[in-house]
Amino acid sequence: xxxKVWCSFISLALIVGLVGFCLPxxxxxxxxxxxxxxxxxxxxxxxxxxxxxxxxxxxxxxIERVKKEKPHGLNINWDISESVYPPDVERVLxxxxxxxxxxxxxxxxxxxxTINPGLFKKYPNILWILSGSGHEPLGGNVFTIDxxxxxxxxxxxxxxxxxxxxxVIGAVAAYPYADxxxxxxxxxxxxxxxxxxxxxxxxxxxxxxxPPKAKEAALAQIAAGADFIYAERFGPFEACKEKGIFGxxxxxxxxxxxxxVVLSSAIAIWDPTIKLLIDAWWNHVTLGFPYAAPMKDIIFxxxxxxxxxxxxxxxxxKVPADVKAKVxxxxxDIMAGKLKVPTxxxxxxxx
Numbered sequence: 344x345x346x347k348v349w350c351s352f353i354s355l356a357l358i359v360g361l362v363g364f365c366l367p368x369x370x371x372x373x374x375x376x377x378x379x380x381x382x383x384x385x386x387x388x389x390x391x392x393x394x395x396x397x398x399x400x401x402x403x404x405x406i407e408r409v410k411k412e413k414p415h416g417l418n419i420n421w422d423i424s425e426s427v428y429p430p431d432v433e434r435v436l437x438x439x440x441x442x443x444x445x446x447x448x449x450x451x452x453x454x455x456x457t458i459n460p461g462l463f464k465k466y467p468n469i470l471w472i473l474s475g476s477g478h479e480p481l482g483g484n485v486f487t488i489d490x491x492x493x494x495x496x497x498x499x500x501x502x503x504x505x506x507x508x509x510x511v512i513g514a515v516a517a518y519p520y521a522d523x524x525x526x527x528x529x530x531x532x533x534x535x536x537x538x539x540x541x542x543x544x545x546x547x548x549x550x551x552x553x554p555p556k557a558k559e560a561a562l563a564q565i566a567a568g569a570d571f572i573y574a575e576r577f578g579p580f581e582a583c584k585e586k587g588i589f590g591x592x593x594x595x596x597x598x599x600x601x602x603x604v605v606l607s608s609a610i611a612i613w614d615p616t617i618k619l620l621i622d623a624w625w626n627h628v629t630l631g632f633p634y635a636a637p638m639k640d641i642i643f644x645x646x647x648x649x650x651x652x653x654x655x656x657x658x659x660x661k662v663p664a665d666v667k668a669k670v671x672x673x674x675x676d677i678m679a680g681k682l683k684v685p686t687x688x689x690x691x692x693x694x
Contacts, residue, residue: 380629384446384621386421387439389432391452392552393425396577397594398611401490402451402474404595405613414618415625429454433462440466446624453477453520454551460485470624470634476521476688484634486623488616488641489522492594492650493529494677495609496573497684498670499591499652500533502606503571504541505666506589507534513544513569514691515560515579517551521688523575526593526609528687530573537669544569545693554578562586571606580604589661596653606661608653615643646678 386406390399403423410419422445427435432455439448440462446469450458453475463471463485471485478487503512512534514527527545534541544567546560557578564572565586572579572590580601583590592598592608619641626632643649652674655662676682 380415381446382416382418384417384419384624385444386419386447386449387445388421388423388449388451389427389435389439389455390423390425391427391429391432391454394423396552397592397597398551399425399451401594401611402449402613402617405617408614409617409621414621417621417625419621429457433458436462440469446470446628447472447620449474451475452551453518453522467634468627470620470627472620476523478640480636480638480640482636482638484636486620486636486641487639488620490594490611490613490616490649491522491525491529491642491644491686492609492611493526493686494645494684495607495650495652496526496529496591496593497533497536497677498674499573499607499609500530500535501537501670501673502662502666503530503573503591504534504536504538505669506663507538507541507570509568509570510538510540511542511544511568512571512573513546513561513564513567514573514575515546515548515557515564516573516575516691517547518549519547519690523547524688524690525686527573527575527691528689529684530591530609531691532685532687533673542568542694543691545691547690548576548578550576552577554581558582561590589658592653598653598656598658602657605656606658607655610651610653612643612649612651615648616641646680 424435439445448469449472451474456477460481467484474488480487516523516527531543544564548556548560554577557576558581561572561579561582570588572583574580574590575593580590583604584601589606590604592605594611596608596610598605627634673682
């Protein structure tokens with residue numbers, strides 16, 4: 344055997360030996376890494392408005408509930424940046440990502456649609472969330488989610504349609520975005536399903552948070568005959584109180600804000616979505632599963648626990664028994680899948 348061949352044989356033997364030695368070590372290290380499961384999950388929320396705005400409050404109420412359940416035994420913690428306007432959101436997201444602290448970073452607004460997708464690719468181990476309407480599904484580690492409480496809004500519309508004395512109802516909302524329009528259209532559909540003569544007054548205040556402007560819009564609608572107002576934004580309840588009419592809350596149970604005014608609310612429940620996202624993060628971190636966000640928005644309806652109609656609280660005696668019965672029947676039909684409330688994202692036109 345030549346010296347060259349002999350040396351090649353020895354080199355091959357050394358390589359095989361090293362591979363044989365390294366593979367069990369690598370397997371042992373991988374097993375050890377998986378056995379050291381994380382105890383904490385840190386989440387960063389970025390909000391376009393203040394925390395008290397119901398879109399934000401609803402998701403925080405949900406994360407508080409999920410935290411108490413301790414999914415996978417995790418201690419869930421979060422930090423919040425509020426009133427981050429669209430031109431500044433990418434900088435804030437980068438700052439959170441660069442810390443290496445957060446497993447999930449959540450951009451919580453329909454107005455955050457201009458974020459460069461390159462940011463998400465730069466941090467592939469972070470689970471990114473874009474919530475609200477208009478976000479382009481990107482798959483991978485970017486999850487697009489939304490909330491359409493149009494089914495409880497439909498039930499509120501039934502109440503308004505059955506109880507109105509003027510046959511005029513109103514709604515005050517932010518922008519004509521899909522996640523704003525869908526519940527407002529649900530409210531209108533519910534009213535017209537029980538009262539085809541109902542006319543609708545509609546105002547977009549072109550702001551995510553401007554209570555004085557929302558109040559003025561409600562006062563104008565009341566002056567035009569509206570005797571029920573759907574407050575998709577903060578502000579209309581003061582107008583309702585001044586004029587002695589009822590209003591409906593949005594995204595959270597808002598009865599405590601105005602107990603004599605808020606008849607019910609269309610509650611958005613993010614719990615099922617949050618649990619799904621935490622599971623995806625957990626499987627990625629502990630099992631090495633690749634992130635595989637669907638190429639469509641994740642939305643849970645009323646039947647799946649994604650929304651609910653708030654109770655009447657101290658105003659229950661203001662709702663006639665026959666109205667309650669019809670609403671309860673419709674709610675049962677929704678939960679059983681017998682009644683399908685349309686998902687209509689088109690802007691609402693006043694009548």
